[in-house]
Amino acid sequence: MKKTFAFVINNPAYFISHRLAIGLSLLEQGHEVYVIGPGCCPQGLQEQGFIFQSVSMSRKGKNPFSELNTIFELYKLFKRIKPDVVHLVTIKPYLYGGIAARLAGVPAVVSAVAGLGTLFNENTFKYRFLRAALYPLYRFAFGHKNQKLIFQNDDDRTLLLDWLKISNEKPVLIRGSGVSLQDYPVVPEQANHEPIVALASRLLKDKGVAEFVEACNILQQRGVKARYWLIGSPDAGNSNTALRI
Known part of the structure; x- marks a missing residue:
């Protein structure tokens, strides 16, 4: 049965370097695959069968109105394309995309937490305040009833699960994104x-x-x-x- 998958990333090049093989596998199975991120479509992506959708997303942006606009754009896009699964990769996508997916009623969510960023690496007053302010957003983004959280190290998994009191059924621990041994032989x-x-x-x-x-x-x-x-x-x-x- 044909399904619609949507990958949300903060840099289209990251999809090519870290998720291309998954996307190609989905295309080979006859599914529809969207790649959603800022900027222009990488060369050759649409020719392979992917559908690229550009959204406003600044990796370093901190303007609250711009950040809310990103969530709203993702919400409208999810309502229009009606994905069966959204795969959210890196911090802003898994936070903003997680919020938009719940608001839009997306049936299933995969949140790939490759790292937690400076917000959790620093323990100054500024970052403690930011963590407290963002706590409700994280709770909502990781509160989808049909969601898997992919971690690449146990420290991140333990920290986030303890902080948000997340069910033990959601997290999955992998060793890394991996590479094809056919492309990188020993x-x-x-x-x-x-x-x-x-x-x-x-x-x-x-x-x-x-x-x-x-x-x-x-x-x-x-x-x-x-x-x-x-x-x-x-x-x-x-x-x-x-x-x-």
Whole structure:
């Protein structure tokens, strides 16, 4: 039976890098798949059979009227396309999309909590106040009666479940988004090859970039012969971007 799925993301490129395989599988099964996010449709996405819908969503935006408008746009879109399942990926989508999905009567919701962000990483008065102010919104966004929450580490799962008193039936713990081993096959190490110490990541402070650089400096001071690779790029849409290390 044909169903309609809607992926909501804060960056269309993230869908391609982290959810494309799931979307293609749904298309192969004959389902209709929407990709919803800010900006323009990535090149080649519609040619593969996806339907792209642009919404106003700023990753760093804090204007309450703009943020409410994002929720309203998602609500109107859900009412129009009537998805059977919405898959919400990253913080604003799982918060705003979760609210809009409940208001629009979407039958099923998947909220992928890849991380909790600065709101939960910092414990200053400002962030404690923000957590208290946003608590009702989180409760509503994660209160759908037919919802699964996907976590990638046990700390995030424990923190959010304890904070919101969420049922133990909702959370699912996975090891990560994963990659296709056909695209990234294992290859044998080269003989007598100088060791490579690498961190592959967006260049964000909360990804451990500064700690990686510090560790590399310590190893060099100890005379450890290796090559040190920091693989990634700055993320201008994230306030934790490590532009200078």
